[in-house]
Amino acid sequence: MTTQLLKVTNLVKNFELRLNNGARRRKRIVQAVTNVSFAVEKGQTLGLVGESGSGKTTVGRCILRLIEPTSGTVEFEGEDLGSLKFEEMRALRRKMQIVFQDPFASLDPKMTVGASISEPLTVQNVPGDHTDKVIELLELVGLAADHAQRYPHEFSGGQRQRIGVARALALNPALIVLDEPVSALDVSIQAGVVNLFEDLQQRLGMSYIFIAHDLSVIRHIADRVAVMYLGKIVEIGDQQDVYEKPSHPYTKALLSAVPVPDPKSERARQRIMLEGDVPSPVNPPSGCRFRTRCWKAQDVCAQEEPVLLQRASGQFSACHFPET
């Protein structure tokens, strides 16, 4: 029996875009995230997949309130984060951490690794000497105690990402948002970092929101998967269901577009080739946002916005003509 750790309801984030077209000043709204709802269970991993501009990173940042959502609620352990004052939110952040994509940009080059890892402890006023804790964290992520005295430039990409993970773990969080945590790493290094995430979850029991565009990594690590397209979740369900019997045409097309590293099966595959590009989130298509690229689109898709409906146990998709 699992219990809910995080619940996101009707999350909306609009960014205002000011365009200066000569004499005319126009305001445009970028609908980065529109009515996104999902839940994350304790000790589980939710994979958030989508192409660029799908809003997956914005969702992750709204959860931590690194950016303020336009509307909607985020409940963490039953508490509505939107109602918290600045100081209260800050205290709660010790339970919610984030690891960023670029391990070269997310560490301060002038701070020793030890100082970077202990900074969250200092910020959150954890009393005492943090030396032992830093060593424990370094060993937890597969680095050595004497690495604490060194600087980020002395480490490779994979090692830096481990330092970023150690820093995120410093406060024993219940939730870590992993925003493309292995995308910047070489293939041979990725596997080790993915294994590390799995080991840590098994030992420490935290939940992950794993944001990635790489569907094979998500398939490997996630318990549940939410597929996003132009700011909306088009399909959400258990990993196996979404990958083996996708319900939304977009999920199906996305899975079919990912090349598999096996020449024989790769060449035998029936492929769905989507036409065109993702439309602009400034002016998304009416009705179903995927309809402009969908081979199943009918008139109803332009008129009525499909809602997420249950198609199988725990599997929801937003489509007028679902696959299953």
Added chain:
Amino acid sequence: MAEKVLQIRDLHVTFDTPLGPLEAVRGVDIEVEAGELLGVVGESGSGKSVSFLATMGLLPTRARVTGSAILAGEELIGASPKKMRDVRGRLLSMIFQDPLSALNPVHRIGDQISEMLRSHQDLTHRESGKRAIELLDIVGIPQPADRARQYPHEFSGGMRQRVVIAIAIANNPKVLIADEPTTALDVTVQAQILEVIERVQARFGTAVVLITHDLGVIARVADRVNVMYAGRNVEQGPINSVFDHPSHPYTRGLLASLPRAGKQRLKPITGFPPNMLQPPRGCAFHPRCEFAAEICRGDLPELRQVDDLQSACVRAKELPRIGIFV
């Protein structure tokens, strides 16, 4: 035996850095056959891009390049800038990861293609303009006549990469080098661009060298594959053989580290890529290799024939040839 359009022999590229000379390419041999699609795989720093930038004569002058690259009977390494300007775009073209920086933002798309045509062929503006529209059509850009009058910022990422391909193939080169052409693109757009590259290859008989770190992309489109590590070729051969029974432990490790269907634990390659200022003695992969023996620390291993593959692993024959895919 197919005709070899490009033969790279014993290519070395050295950069002088504040920390001393860095040999990024350490004796690379690559042969490209007419009309084939050769995949070149390797991780960052393996020398895969630098090898082909050297072949194109596109490295800064401080880079020291030695060796040989023969394209259609002509030596490219050490050729004069004038000669290279004539070769580039006519016999040999290259496209890159970021199509926006490859296009000039203040010129119309059609004019940029025409410029490439007229720099190698004796055409009028009218003829080259017409040909530019045909090329846009070939790479799958809808309403090519209208689109030719637009500027790069009016195109999406995938459409820009199509334009860059149109420019690269304008003079029907013998070899098209594509350096990570889909890495910056979304996966649904990546599929479209790979299809365009395959279409161009089939239609014009252009040999394509596809440089990528993505083994899935290689598996989809390549006829042969060349694996690089630490500035050397470690393995090459027909696509099915390399994926079925790789002979080099590095290739084997790369394939085994990829996540596949199912939840079995991933198998990373231990250790880190080498520091190229001080590459390991002998086989550069030996510090990370589970099969490393004393012999691996000796001389730099050369490619040798192992059944239908060429392998730079000195132990390739004694290592068990376990199929990774059943």
